[in-house]
Amino acid sequence: MSKLALLGGKPVSTPINGIPWPPTSEKTGDKLKELYLSRKWSFNSPSEQEFEKAYAKYHGAKHGIFMVNGTVTLECALEALGIGEGDEVVVPALTWIATAMAVRYVGAKPVFVDIEPTTLCMDPKKFEKAINPRTKAVIPVHLYGSMADLDKIIKIAKRQRLAVVEDCAHMQGGVWNGRGVGSWGDVGSFSFQQSKTVSAGEAGICLTNDDRLADRLFRTKHIGYPNGAGQGGAKHGPPEGLTMP
Template sequence: MTVFENLTKECAMSSNFETLAMLGGSPVSPAPLVPPNWPPVDETTADRLRDLYLSRQWSFHSPAERAFADAYAAHHDASHGIFMANGTVTLESALAAMKVGPGDEVIVPALTWMATAMAVHYVGATPVFVDVEPTTLCLDPAAAEAAVTPRTSAIIAVHLYGGMTDLEAIARVAKRHGLALIEDCAHMQGGKWAGRGVGSWGDVGSFSFQQSKTLSSGEGGICLTNDDRLAERIFRIKHIGYAADEQQGVPGVGPGVGLVCHNYRATAFQAVILHEQLHGIDNRLKRYNATRDIIEAELSNVPGFRVQSRGRQATLQGYYNLLMLADQEPLLDVPRPILLEALAAEGLRVGGTYGPVYRHALYNLPINAYRVAEGRCPVSEETAVDRVFGLSHPWLDVDAETARTIGRIFAKVALNAELLASHAVQKA
């Protein structure tokens, strides 16, 4: 009898042991769990879209666009909202409005979607990748400060998955070094830090409304700011040089020499969809946070998995994914593929993270077009790749019993850590 077979027999004799489904036991969920359909649809929004269609006021800073941009800014405690085509051009426009360009460096977290870094490249600057905290998986303030050079002009702090960057710490770094601060809030619609909306803490907040996001319109984005001058520059950049109060075909004084402007407009159709969703965002995030708490409670006495930390002062945490980390004993010796197999057999298929930008298959910039601070980012390269298991945010809108089932699946797998480690050795 092998060591693995002996261990299996010993475990089976324990009254507290549940045999894993992948090893012949009964799964926690007899049928595979599935998340709610996404994005949400409703008849009220469909009626509003029909009314908009018949109005012919589809673009060029239409009434529907203005109404949504103002409402979204107010919801996040910002003075101005500039609605755009997506969350990449919002970042690019914010950088351009703050005159970041060739010769400049911009600090970005290594763990983010590559658009954060590509926007820096689009304005001719150099992204500098900095590691993330192992708790929130967001930009490490100390590592960011250590990466500052005389060429550094800005920091892009990303609120990622289900964690918020330490805004106060990052803001102190930016202030000490005279750097612009942009919040990338693509994952954080509706989130509140210390009771105040994310996106209103930095010079500019950038949001995405791509189809998988918590507020979704297929594509779309918005910049928020409390700076009147920046708001005007960003609006002109996205609106081919027009100011916000100018009519199509009747430009006023123009954008001024040197401010390169684009057509980065979204349409009123996207604005209508988002405005309807905005009404329910607080309640949605409260449901999401309640589900997270149920899952975490199921794991409270089971070592192994932990939930990605919320922001230190998150008063309403937003979500793109719920991340579970298996970066502590007794799961450290269990390879990721084995954990994925075990979770799936119990009825739960999970994903992972983006991994570091500079290792992503779609990030094809030459090595001289970016810099990795300290030469490597171990949390982003190792923990965030090998030890993270993610559920997209619609999973957080399940009922309490399903939430408990999810928690029990993770707990059952963790309780079988020794057996899984032995199984991995047998398969090797």
């Protein structure tokens, strides 16, 4: 048997910290220049919409809603789910601080539970134990490219009528049981910050399969405007085909 790299054997891949990050290419540089010169940078620009659609599809989700970063995505997800003052949200004790801060930003209380030693992600049994009448949601984090046990976590959440927001900041393109991460919970939250697998410097996206949540997510990030409304063109009421409760 060959020797482990840790013990002096030949590594099977180049250590990630030996690669300049984020990776750059002439092709991406040309695309960025093209976009820059088009002046269509924001307000739901065609390239923004194209990326949202492609990214959501890749992960098996119906909607993608671009945001400024992967903390705001968590915050908007909780806001869109109606979570706030007096509510508790279960988060894993091992994660980046943004997971818990987003819960605080909407006025709710983060409740920390321990991780599983095998996955480094939230322990479903500990999650179940932390549930009480104030609990409204859970944020499993797919940490460092590992995956939280979505089968168990979603089963418990469904039984207890809790919302699930997957924090997929470290897990772009990950697949759980044949379908992309971020499409299993009510909302999937991703970060495109400089150190992430797909990087834009700063940015984030929320994925969801729920039409009503998609509308609420868009309005939450964009001063109440529904998707499709132009600058200065805010409309009242839900978009066509959608009835609000």
